[in-house]
Amino acid sequence: MSHDHLSSYSFETLAIHAGNQADPLTGAVVPPIYQVSTYKQDGVGGLRNGYEYSRSANPTRSALEENLAALEAGRRALAFASGLAAEDCLLRTVCAPGDHVVIPNDAYGGTFRLFSKVMERWGVEWGVADTTDPASVRAAVRDTTKLIWVETPSNPLLGIADIAALAEVAREKGTRLVVDNTFASPYLQQPLTLGADVVVHSTTKYMGGHSDVVGGALVTSDEALGDELAFHQNAMGAVAGPFDAWLVLRGAKTLGVRMDRHCQNATAVAEFLAGHPRVAQVYYPGLPDHPGHDVAAKQMRAFGGMVSFRAAGGMEAAVEVCNRAELFTLGESLGGVESLIEHPGRMTHASAAGSALEVPADLVRLSVGIESADDLIADLKRALG
Numbered sequence: 001m002s003h004d005h006l007s008s009y010s011f012e013t014l015a016i017h018a019g020n021q022a023d024p025l026t027g028a029v030v031p032p033i034y035q036v037s038t039y040k041q042d043g044v045g046g047l048r049n050g051y052e053y054s055r056s057a058n059p060t061r062s063a064l065e066e067n068l069a070a071l072e073a074g075r076r077a078l079a080f081a082s083g084l085a086a087e088d089c090l091l092r093t094v095c096a097p098g099d100h101v102v103i104p105n106d107a108y109g110g111t112f113r114l115f116s117k118v119m120e121r122w123g124v125e126w127g128v129a130d131t132t133d134p135a136s137v138r139a140a141v142r143d144t145t146k147l148i149w150v151e152t153p154s155n156p157l158l159g160i161a162d163i164a165a166l167a168e169v170a171r172e173k174g175t176r177l178v179v180d181n182t183f184a185s186p187y188l189q190q191p192l193t194l195g196a197d198v199v200v201h202s203t204t205k206y207m208g209g210h211s212d213v214v215g216g217a218l219v220t221s222d223e224a225l226g227d228e229l230a231f232h233q234n235a236m237g238a239v240a241g242p243f244d245a246w247l248v249l250r251g252a253k254t255l256g257v258r259m260d261r262h263c264q265n266a267t268a269v270a271e272f273l274a275g276h277p278r279v280a281q282v283y284y285p286g287l288p289d290h291p292g293h294d295v296a297a298k299q300m301r302a303f304g305g306m307v308s309f310r311a312a313g314g315m316e317a318a319v320e321v322c323n324r325a326e327l328f329t330l331g332e333s334l335g336g337v338e339s340l341i342e343h344p345g346r347m348t349h350a351s352a353a354g355s356a357l358e359v360p361a362d363l364v365r366l367s368v369g370i371e372s373a374d375d376l377i378a379d380l381k382r383a384l385g
């Protein structure tokens with residue numbers, strides 16, 4: 001199916017067909033896993049379809065990259081070995097020593113660690129802003145700011161950033177807006193269509209969707225930036241392997257139906273928690289009293305599968321709920337079909353302890369899976385005691 005043809009299709013159709021052309025050799029309807037490092041050349045420099053060496057390009061990875069570009073309504077996508085490898089590539093493509101990045105005050109712990117423990121040693125400066133407030137972001141931008149970095153919904157507090165408003169700030173200040181779209185997935189929100197310059201993904205999460213692969217991606221509509229990112233992807237080398245690319249491509253096909261169920265179940269779980277006496281506060285953008293509800297309703301198709309809450313009994317009670325849950329598996333990560341529970345303060349966000357990004361000690365984060373909502377609620381009821 002040609003690109004021109006694809007552009008008229010809706011998301012659900014693109015998810016299944018973009019990048020998934022039948023194999024020209026056999027007609028196989030699923031792209032093969034090209035588990036190969038190098039390619040026969042027809043005479044020196046005579047490459048077949050541009051394939052030379054699998055760090056530079058591999059047909060299974062190309063299929064995934066075409067799919068991701070279509071799903072994010074972008075022109076160019078690049079697939080990496082992990083979400084952090086994608087972030088690292090973006091930062092080293094765009095920033096040099098002395099440059100500055102504005103980051104959210106509740107960034108994913110690994111993203112914060114990349115800035116505070118790695119990029120800082122190479123002279124890249126960073127400042128924290130409340131990305132739910134465009135005025136706070138505007139105030140944090142300096143002359144040297146190369147990127148405004150946003151996660152929405154954010155991790156783990158599910159804050160909502162107004163992507164269109166922040167794109168405006170980025171344009172006004174002559175810098176670029178990056179949106180980590182891991183939590184929403186392109187099914188719920190397409191940041192490039194709202195004015196963002198680059199989308200970052202941990203495809204490990206909802207894109208892959210089955211907790212069986214680690215991967216990352218960058219997507220942009222800026223062709224020149226896309227070329228620079230592709231140059232660095234090859235020059236630095238943290239590419240997605242063929243099998244990992246194939247798993248994410250397979251997961252992407254069911255993204256829409258999975259997200260519909262994640263959102264439905266998360267809504268039911270959030271409503272249950274909001275009425276429970278041992279729960280002090282629930283964070284879910286779908287609840288009408290969530291401070292980001294209106295912005296989320298404007299820029300998202302639905303409110304996602306992540307729910308966080310504070311245990312009324314403090315940190316010990318939060319840890320106890322995590323330990324007592326059975327159907328919710330105690331573990332890091334998110335976005336798979338199976339439900340997960342975790343204590344961000346001691347698990348995913350432990351590296352933010354003592355910083356401006358420290359999370360409340362009584363916080364519990366849920367990745368609500370696609371099991372029966374009744375079973376999930378019964379498990380939480382039992383775990384809360």
Ligand SMILES: *Cc1c(COP(=O)(O)O)cnc(C)c1O
Pocket residue numbers: 082083084085108110111151155180182183201202203204205214215216
């Ligand atoms: C997991 C995650 C990352 C990092 O991705 P990896 O695939 O684990 O390297 C980045 N951002 C968010 C929001 C995440 O949840």
